[in-house]
Structure formats: structure tokens, C-alpha cells
Amino acid sequence: MIGRGFPVVFVLHLLIGVLLFLFLPWYIAIWLMLAFFGYFGVGGLVKIEIGWKGVPLFLGGRLVIQEVRERITGDPISGVSVVSKAIFELKEGWNWILPRPIMGAEAIDVRERPTQVQEFTIISMNGVRLTIKPSTIRWRVENPAQTLSIEERVIGESLVELVQNTLRDEVSHREDDEALRATDEFRHIIQERADRRAVDWGVDVIEFLIGEISLPREVQEDYEKVRREERQRAAEKVELDHVRERLGELIVMGYSRERAQEIIQTERGKVKKEIKENQISISPETGQAFERIASLFTRR
Structure with missing residues (x-):
């Protein structure tokens, strides 16, 4: 049952076949072996597509171990969180588990994916409106068992909100000229906050590509005039x-x-x-x- 499971299937069939031939007529033993092979052997095969992982289910529920994690100081949400980890995962390709309805599997896409943050505006400490050009968040599922507790749509929306709220908070404490030069610092701060929250979502946030931070056109023209x-x-x-x-x-x-x-x-x-x-x-x-x-x- 653990891993791909094929050695387990072979050993079970061998043992059951020996017992059937010892206590039953050969023709009955053969029919029973075929039925057993069809139900437990073929019926327990599960195919996981490339770039996906499978979370095993037992009687419809996840086979997981739950851990209580205390949130790190500075998390947007205080208190503790419960993290679920699968006892084992089904890898891409053919796997064997006990057939339905005893066991099942839920496939999760673990490929890297992008989430877009649309252009938005923020106001600096000195009241200048700054425009954040479209940004990109690259992330992937790392803990499929935990991700099953959250819709993928919610994870994407939460990442977008994290980027927007972090930038608004940081820029509101800086002058406009300082904010224009702090893109790398903003990226580092966002990455730290995302890493703390990513465990709750069961994902790995790979990279933030923050769009250009620019001034409104009329303010930009004033800056150019002053420089000239x-x-x-x-x-x-x-x-x-x-x-x-x-x-x-x-x-x-x-x-x-x-x-x-x-x-x-x-x-x-x-x-x-x-x-x-x-x-x-x-x-x-x-x-x-x-x-x-x-x-x-x-x-x-």
C-alpha cells in the first residue's frame, strides 16, 4: 500500500493463492484468485499524471498527520495553525492502493504556476500617488494534503492581497523618492511574509516579480524639469x-x-x-x- 505498492500486490496474491489451493478444489481456487486479482489488483491501480501528486484517502478521509504550529511573531494572523501532512504520497505514474471504497486518492497539481497582480496605485508618506505596474507571483504546491483544505483560487487571491497590503504598508511610511528606489527591499519583505504564511496554505512561494514603481505623468514631468x-x-x-x-x-x-x-x-x-x-x-x-x-x- 505504501509507495507504488506492486510488491505488496504480488506477495498478497501469492499467499492467498497458496491458501486457496490448500483448502479448496483447484477450479474454485482459480476463480477466486481471478476475482481477488481483479478487485484488489486491477481495482487498486491509480495513475497520477506527470507534474501531479496523489493524496491517499481512507474511507473517504485523508490519511494525514496533523501538527499544531505556533505562528511566528509578526505574522498577519496571530495564534496557532494546524498543518496536515500525508502519511505517504502517490507519485506520478501508476501506484497501487487498496481498492475503492476502502481507499482512494485525490490528485493535486504541483507544477509551478504564476499568479498575476494587476496594476494598482498607492500613496506615499508625503501624499504622492505611485503606480505599481503589473507584477507576477511564482508558486507551487509543496504539501498537497494541506492544500486540500484550501481552494486554489483562495491561495491565489491571498497572495495578491499579501503583495498589495505589504506594499501599501511599506510605501505609506516612505517618501516618494525613497519608495522608487526600494523595489529590492520590498521584494525581500514580501518574500519573508509569504514564507510565514505559505505553510498554512501548503505551498512554496518561489519568487515575486514586482512591477515598476512609477510616478504619475504630471509628477514625472515636474521631476524631469527640476533635473534639467x-x-x-x-x-x-x-x-x-x-x-x-x-x-x-x-x-x-x-x-x-x-x-x-x-x-x-x-x-x-x-x-x-x-x-x-x-x-x-x-x-x-x-x-x-x-x-x-x-x-x-x-x-x-
Whole structure:
């Protein structure tokens, strides 16, 4: 009965055949052996498909051992849980158990499967609405006997709720810019919470593929505008520093202030011409800054 069971079938038939031939006429013994073989032998064969496992049933109930597990601190649900484990499992292929109605088997799909988390929005600590692009949860059944207590649909919905609730909770305690950089940390937190709950569901959560966390379009445009302004200010500062250095070099080389200013103006005109030819423009603020720097050196 345990495992594939074929050696058990052979030994039983051999023993019963010997007893029948010892106490009954041979023709009756043969008929009884055929009947026994048909009912207990062929009738006890169970085929489990590839990628599935079978949970044995005895008189309609699961053959399991139940364990009481205390939930780990931090579980969403406190208290204890009862975990069922099958005494033995039927592997893919042909197996033998006692025939119905004495025993039976319930086949469970243990192949890896994905569950999709649709796009949803959450709000950060500073009130910015963030969008979580579609995500994927990869999981499989690890304890078929325990999974029989829960519908597969419920497991999928519970995993989706776990992802959404965890992200909402974590993002609500972070600024939007911090949340945008914390995808790996979120994945680690979700995995830890899922592993604690997975025992109750009888599954193994393999991986969470969290979708991109993005800002609303108008907020994203504001961020890009700020970054452009920061880059522009940095470029202008580099230009101004270069003008200061060039003026200082010319004065050290012995040029008068007036002549140094003329050279700088000439170089600036050449640069402006090259910039214009390459269709690059300098902001009015930068030009005004050049004028201020030149006038400062002229007054010395």
C-alpha cells in the first residue's frame, strides 16, 4: 500500500493463492484468485499524471498527520495553525492502493504556476500617488494534503492581497523618492511574509516579480524639469568658473585689465559663433554673468 505498492500486490496474491489451493478444489481456487486479482489488483491501480501528486484517502478521509504550529511573531494572523501532512504520497505514474471504497486518492497539481497582480496605485508618506505596474507571483504546491483544505483560487487571491497590503504598508511610511528606489527591499519583505504564511496554505512561494514603481505623468514631468534646471545650473557654473580662470591667467601673463577683457570678449564671441553654428544656445542669465565677471576684473 505504501509507495507504488506492486510488491505488496504480488506477495498478497501469492499467499492467498497458496491458501486457496490448500483448502479448496483447484477450479474454485482459480476463480477466486481471478476475482481477488481483479478487485484488489486491477481495482487498486491509480495513475497520477506527470507534474501531479496523489493524496491517499481512507474511507473517504485523508490519511494525514496533523501538527499544531505556533505562528511566528509578526505574522498577519496571530495564534496557532494546524498543518496536515500525508502519511505517504502517490507519485506520478501508476501506484497501487487498496481498492475503492476502502481507499482512494485525490490528485493535486504541483507544477509551478504564476499568479498575476494587476496594476494598482498607492500613496506615499508625503501624499504622492505611485503606480505599481503589473507584477507576477511564482508558486507551487509543496504539501498537497494541506492544500486540500484550501481552494486554489483562495491561495491565489491571498497572495495578491499579501503583495498589495505589504506594499501599501511599506510605501505609506516612505517618501516618494525613497519608495522608487526600494523595489529590492520590498521584494525581500514580501518574500519573508509569504514564507510565514505559505505553510498554512501548503505551498512554496518561489519568487515575486514586482512591477515598476512609477510616478504619475504630471509628477514625472515636474521631476524631469527640476533635473534639467539642476543640470543647466551646473553647466553655467562651469562656464563662469572657466571665465574667472581665463581672466586671471591673462592678467598674470602681463596683459592690462582692458586688454584681458578684450581677449575674453573675443574668445567669447568665437565660442558663441561656434555654438550658434552647432545650434547650441547659452541662456541670457549666463551671458549676463559673463558681463558681471568681466566688469569685476576691469575695476581692479
